[in-house]
Amino acid sequence: xxxxxxxxxxxxxxxxxxxxxxxxxxxxxxxxxxxxxxxxxxxxxxxxxxxxxxxxxxxxxxxxxxxxxxxxxxxxxxxxxxxxxxxxxxxxxxxxxxxxxxxxxxxxxxxxxxxxxxxxxxxxxxxxxxxxxxxxxxxxxxxxxxxxxxxxxxxxxxxxxxxxxxxxxxxxxxxxxxxxxxxxxxxxxxxxxxxxxxxxxxxxxxxxxxxxxxxxxxxxxxxxxxx
Amino acid sequence: xxxxxxxxxxxxxxxxxxxxxxxxxxxxxxxxxxxxxxxxxxxxxxxxxxxxxxxxxxxxxxxxxxxxxxxxxxxxx
Numbered sequence: 057x058x059x060x061x062x063x064x065x066x067x068x069x070x071x072x073x074x075x076x077x078x079x080x081x082x083x084x085x086x087x088x089x090x091x092x093x094x095x096x097x098x099x100x101x102x103x104x105x106x107x108x109x110x111x112x113x114x115x116x117x118x119x120x121x122x123x124x125x126x127x128x129x130x131x132x133x134x135x136x137x138x139x140x141x142x143x144x145x146x147x148x149x150x151x152x153x154x155x156x157x158x159x160x161x162x163x164x165x166x167x168x169x170x171x172x173x174x175x176x177x178x179x180x181x182x183x184x185x186x187x188x189x190x191x192x193x194x195x196x197x198x199x200x201x202x203x204x205x206x207x208x209x210x211x212x213x214x215x216x217x218x219x220x221x222x223x224x225x226x227x228x229x230x231x232x233x234x235x236x237x238x239x240x241x242x243x244x245x246x247x248x249x250x251x252x253x254x255x256x257x258x259x260x261x262x263x264x265x266x267x268x269x270x271x272x273x274x275x276x277x278x279x280x281x282x283x
Numbered sequence: 284x285x286x287x288x289x290x291x292x293x294x295x296x297x298x299x300x301x302x303x304x305x306x307x308x309x310x311x312x313x314x315x316x317x318x319x320x321x322x323x324x325x326x327x328x329x330x331x332x333x334x335x336x337x338x339x340x341x342x343x344x345x346x347x348x349x350x351x352x353x354x355x356x357x358x359x360x
Contacts, residue, residue: 087293120348148350156353161297201353202296236297 057082057282059099062127064089064118069259071141076259077101080275088120098282099136100127102143104195104257114157114198115145124150128185133153136180136282137251141196144243144253153246153253154211155203160196161236169268170234172219172242172256173226179196179249181218185277189226190219190270192256194234194242201237201244211244218243218252284329286341289358291322297300325349 059082063070070086077099079083085095089107094100108117118124124146131137131152135230139147147153160166173189174182211217220240223232228240236257243254261271292298298320305319327344331337338359345357 081341112348116348116351127297148353156351158297159299161299162295163303200297204353 057098057279058096059084060087060095060097061101061103062087062089062199064066064107064125066109067103067105072259073101073103076262078179081279087123089123091123092126094126094130096126100130102139102146104143107142107143115142115149116153118146119149129253134250140257144255147253152251153244154207155201157198158200158202159198160200166196166234170194171222171224173222173241174219175216180200180247180281181278183250183281185274191268192258192270193260196255199235201241214247216245217241218245219254284331284337286327286329286337287360288325288341288345288349291320291324293354296354298351318319
């Protein structure tokens with residue numbers, strides 16, 4: 057399986073993502089934001105970081121970068137696009153995913169492990185996944201998901217809420233909501249579920265000695281679904 | 284020609300920075316403040332002599348980049 061990770065100036069999770077994808081069997085290539093064409097890929101990843109210094113709004117400048125038109129074409133033709141953290145912000149800024157990521161409710165940069173519940177498994181990312189609740193890492197200042205009531209109804213009706221913040225037992229409430237996100241939303245799909253944006257970083261949880269292995273579960277399952 | 288743009292959060296959208304500023308002002312003794320909403324201001328020098336043309340270009344810029352219309356409104360002045 058071939059994957060590509062896009063590097064923007066200010067991306068800082070691109071190499072972690074490269075390590076994670078290769079560890080679980082992807083033949084990964086790094087793609088610079090000023091390129092215009094994508095290598096042949098089964099998965100495109102927009103990594104975490106602070107693309108273009110988070111100027112104007114997080115992800116807004118990356119959302120107009122040279123490579124992004126190819127990413128949009130690839131996504132619209134049904135290709136898998138995964139955006140993590142800043143990558144999620146970029147996906148909302150391009151309009152590929154609905155809503156926005158606003159500043160965290162209590163104005164703090166949050167860097168900690170959280171639990172997320174997988175809400176939908178009828179998609180290539182989570183089909184057959186062996187755990188319903190994953191422990192992943194978040195590190196962001198703008199992860200407070202928001203959309204209009206009309207949009208929320210649409211994404212709920214179409215089961216587009218991918219993952220929600222919860223406690224270790226799977227309870228989603230205000231106490232398990234780190235950033236004020238609407239309905240505890242940590243990640244969403246587009247309508248066709250080939251595009252996934254989420255704030256938590258699975259690439260940071262792929263080593264049992266350093267962090268945890270729930271990220272490994274995510275990547276192993278993903279490549280298993282693609283093979 | 285210089286065009287000015289103000290981008291603000293839509294009514295009803297949470298503005299935690301505005302709220303923190305308001306609380307600080309209240310704490311400083313400015314007690315009559317009801318609400319503070321923080322926004323962005325842009326000065327754009329457009330290579331155009333006709334005001335309507337310049338403003339229409341800026342409007343396009345606002346819709347495509349300067350404002351995120353999901354949560355923000357813009358005003359061209």
